[in-house]
Amino acid sequence: MIAGFLTERGTTSGNPGDSLHGLLRRQSTVLTVAVSTVTARTAAALASGVRQSTPGLPHEQFWYAGAAPVSLWWVRVRGNLTPRSVVFQNTVRTATGLALARLVAGSLDLSHGFWVLLTVLTLGRTTAGATWSAVRSAAAGTLIGVTTAGVLLLAAGDATAVYEYLLVPMMLVAFSVGPVGGPAWAQGLFTLVVSTAFAQIAPVTWRLAEVRLIDVLTGSAVGLACGLLAWPSGARAEMRRSVAELFRAAAPVVSATTEAATGPVGPATPRTAAAVSLRPTVHRLRIAEAAYAQYRTEPSSHTGEDGPDWLAALNYGARVLVGSYWLPPSHGAAGLPSPLLHWAHEAATRLASATHEAADLPTGGVHVRLAPLPADILPLASPAALSLLIDVEVWLYALATDLTAASGADGSAASPPLPPGEPLTSGAAADAR
Structure with missing residues (x-):
């Protein structure tokens, strides 16, 4: 249906009074919605494990659909082997914390030293502030738990039957309430569970609760030290870096895609979008998406802050790639x-320049203003070339809107006003992401 629409559009109009520009814009909107629908359907099918063939889709858009799992794992590992990846940062932080915890537990000859490692795993967070909050709650909960466990061990003594009857209800409560109640409840209740479990294995005294407290505090100190020394600000700083790199990688793709779709100025040989590698843009988009996902899970005191719109920045990068996938190389547009x-x-040059400018994340953002298309010359072009040109126009205007929002600028200066009744399809085109 899309192929048939591409053949017939621009030749008929539902209203005789419609302008050619308005007609082609609306038809480009219809095409954008259709492309978005096919993209969404294919993405949903792939996510659910269905490997069905969808005719007409650009191979580059879903290149991973037919790839072997081993190659996909290699792509993921290779893509995250950079200090700018939050996945890499979390891996290094966790590995360093566990190694340090093992070293401390072995050097101090702590009894039940594995509790130190478990504490590092359960209390480690992606920011120093969040780690400190978790450590404080866990320390308070553990203190209450060891006090309660000490009283229980002193009262029950060697009566193993008491611990046998208490273990299952305590486990049920601890593993149900702990994850919901937070670190304080989790550590406190888990202390009661391990105390009743160890009391059945061998005779214990209230000193077991003391050992538990020392191990948890030691693990908390190790986790807090790692949180302070290894990327303490979490994804906030990486969000700025990754978006800046995404803009720098996407800028040349905008120019290359436009030249591929419309043809070169002068006798030069037209480039294709593939002439500028899309791999850096795809890589930077994946790094930025991971940083954004972590950024949204981290507590922040900067609620309602002005400045860059990170989600709009991701939309901008995705829209650049969608245009490079779907806007075909010029044939009739010559x-x-x-x-x-x-x-x-x-x-395209103005937008690419503004993208490079936005990579510096200037205060006040970047105002992208594209010149209006000279509509009086449109009838001189062939229908095929003109339809493709309007697709490029809609794409560039949508990119300008995204870039203005992403940089934190006032969107009123993003582009010149359109004639009445001629919609800008930025909202519809965003669905193609």
Whole structure:
């Protein structure tokens, strides 16, 4: 259906009074919605494990659909082997914390030293502030738990039957309430569980609770030290770096895709979007998406802050890639009149320049203003070339809107106003992400 629409669009109009520009914009909107629908359906099918063939989809968009699991794991591992990846940072932080905890527990010859390692695993967070909050709650809960466990061990003594009857109810409560109640409840209740369990294995005294407290405090200190020394701000700083790198990688793709779709200015050989590798942009987008996912899970005191819109930045990177996948290389567009061709390249150059400027995340953002398309020259172009040009126009205007929002600028200066009744399809095109 999309292929048939591409063949017939631009030749008929539902209303005789419609302008050619308005008609082609609405048809481009319809095409964008159709592409978004096919993309969403395919993505949902792949996510649910269905490997069905969908005719017409660009291979580059779903390159991973037919790849072997081993190659996909290698791509993921290779892509995260950088200090700028939050996955890499969390891995290094956790590994360092466990190694240090093992060293401390062995050097101090702590009894039940594995509790130190478990504490590092359960209390480690992605920011120093969140780790300190978890450590404080865990220390308070553990103190209450060891006090209660000490009283229980002193009262029950060697009566193993008491511990046998208490173990199952305590486990049920601890593993149900602990994850919901937070670190204080989890550590306190788990202390009661391990105390009743160890009391059945061998004779114990209230000193077992003391050992538990020492191990938890030692593990908390190790986890807090790692949180302070290894990327203490979490994903906040990485969010800025990853978005900046995403903008720098995406800027040349905008120019290359526009030139591929409309043809070069002058006798030069037209480039294709593949001439500029998409791999850096895809890689930077994945790094930024991981940073954003972690950023949204971290507590922050900067609620309602002005500045860059990180989600709009991700939408911008995704939209750049979608355009490079779906806007076909120029064949019939070679007959575009010179003014239209110059407009396309000037608009793409302006947008690419603004993208490089936005990579510095300037205060006040970046105002992207694209010149209006010279509509009076549109009838001089062939229908095929003109339809493709309008697709490029819609794509560039949507990118300008995303970039303005992403940089934190006022969207009112993003682009010139459109004539009445001619929609800008930024919202519909965003669904293609």
